[in-house]
Amino acid sequence: MGEQITYAQAGVSTAEGARAVDAIKGLVGATYRHEVVGDIGGFGGLFSIAAAKEMEEPLLVSGTDGVGTKLKVAQMLGKHTSVGIDLVAMCANDILATGAEPLFFLDYVAVGKLSAEQMHDIVAGIADGCKQAGASLIGGEMAEHPGVMDPDDYDLSGFCVGLVDKPRMLGPQNVHVGDVLLGLESSGLHSNGYSLARKVLVEGKSADELKAPVEKLGGKSVLEALLIPTRIYVKPVLDVLRSLPGAVHSLAHITGGGITENLNRALPSNMNAQVQLGSWVVPPIVEYTCEAANLSETERLKTFNMGIGAVLVVDASTEYDVKAALDAAGEKVHNIGRVVSGSGEVEYVRA
Known part of the structure; x- marks a missing residue:
């Protein structure tokens, strides 16, 4: 042996x-x-x-x-x-x-x-x-x-x-023309788009550069800003679903593909989500990454969450009650648009 x-x-x-x-x-x-x-x-x-x-x-x-x-x-x-x-x-x-x-x-x-x-x-x-x-x-x-x-x-x-x-159950089957789109703020890039973010912000940089404070990032370093954890929306949203039954019709988690390729998944095939650009603030790390990559607006919106981590499609009559409940739970909420007739796509307009 x-x-x-x-x-x-x-x-x-x-x-x-x-x-x-x-x-x-x-x-x-x-x-x-x-x-x-x-x-x-x-x-x-x-x-x-x-x-x-x-x-x-x-x-x-x-x-x-x-x-x-x-x-x-x-x-x-x-x-x-x-x-x-x-x-x-x-x-x-x-x-x-x-x-x-x-x-x-x-x-x-x-x-x-x-x-x-x-x-x-x-x-x-x-x-x-x-x-x-x-x-x-x-x-x-x-x-x-x-x-x-x-x-x-x-x-x-x-x-x-x-x-x-x-x-x-939430889903496209509940959505109506006139429903309001309530966007929940993201904490940053969350967990998507990092191959691009690393390419434009990390590759070729020294450890000292990556760990140095950056004014555009609110004093955080590039690595610190990239490492901000994804926001978990479960508890505040479930509280709304229980306290205001029927108010929320559908929900989109904005991940890889951005708003363009995720919000459409919460829509029926005969309606569009009309999103008002400029109705929320883009987080510094998202803006910083987009600028470094020289991305067009179209590419930005289908790559990153752009500061919106989830979108609730809400009955217009309950908009203020839902927003108040989410605000009270510590979420930052924006009315970012509405549902209109269409073909199951996301369209953008200026606020």
Whole structure:
């Protein structure tokens, strides 16, 4: 027999994996809703859906997503917590577009070389995002990939499941001509367009340049501004859906493709969203990136969220009540347009 070669010698540390699990146990447990059954460490996460019995026609809604190349910014800055919030936000905001309440979340973290401390930071962000979304983190996977990924590299994926009663579901089927478009402000670029943002703002720059304060970014550095986490809209929007039933007809989560290629998904095929440009303020990092890329207005609107992270299509008679409720919850809300007859597209006019 030849010399024994262990798993550790192949580059995978099961001991470090066990240490990482110990490091995140408290973080995971802090996200648990009362419906969670069992604890971390099982082969599957268990969650009671007894609440569905009270619904007329309960539907499970699922969503999966990642953070993309924004992770490279986190790795450059050495700050790994906020990207976990991004991961939850991308999934939870997506299922919110149906009116669903997020119930539980699972994550997948692939790393080149496992570090318990780094894993703690990543999962701390995921747990924070789950708390913001009201979802339980009931499972996940930490996968070490030596020889496939660089030691300092990692990637994140997430999966979220929620619940909605079909008669209360949001969607294009509820939209009417004359409905108002209420835009919820984004915190920045959120988690989309980072391949372009990195190309024009990061590539070819020194570490000192990237970490230096920039006046146009309100004193933040480029890396700090790029790392601002995605806003999670779940709790304030669900509160509106419960307190003002029927007021919100449809919802669009503005992600990759910008307003142009996401708001149309909340419309029926015989209506357009007429968006008034200039009716909201574009965040500094979004404007800064667009200027650096020399993007035309058309390209901007189909690449970045331009400062609007979600759009609610609202019955005109309830506009002020919905806006007041969202304002009270801490959201910054703008009337950005209305629904008109058309062909299921987004059209732009000047405010």
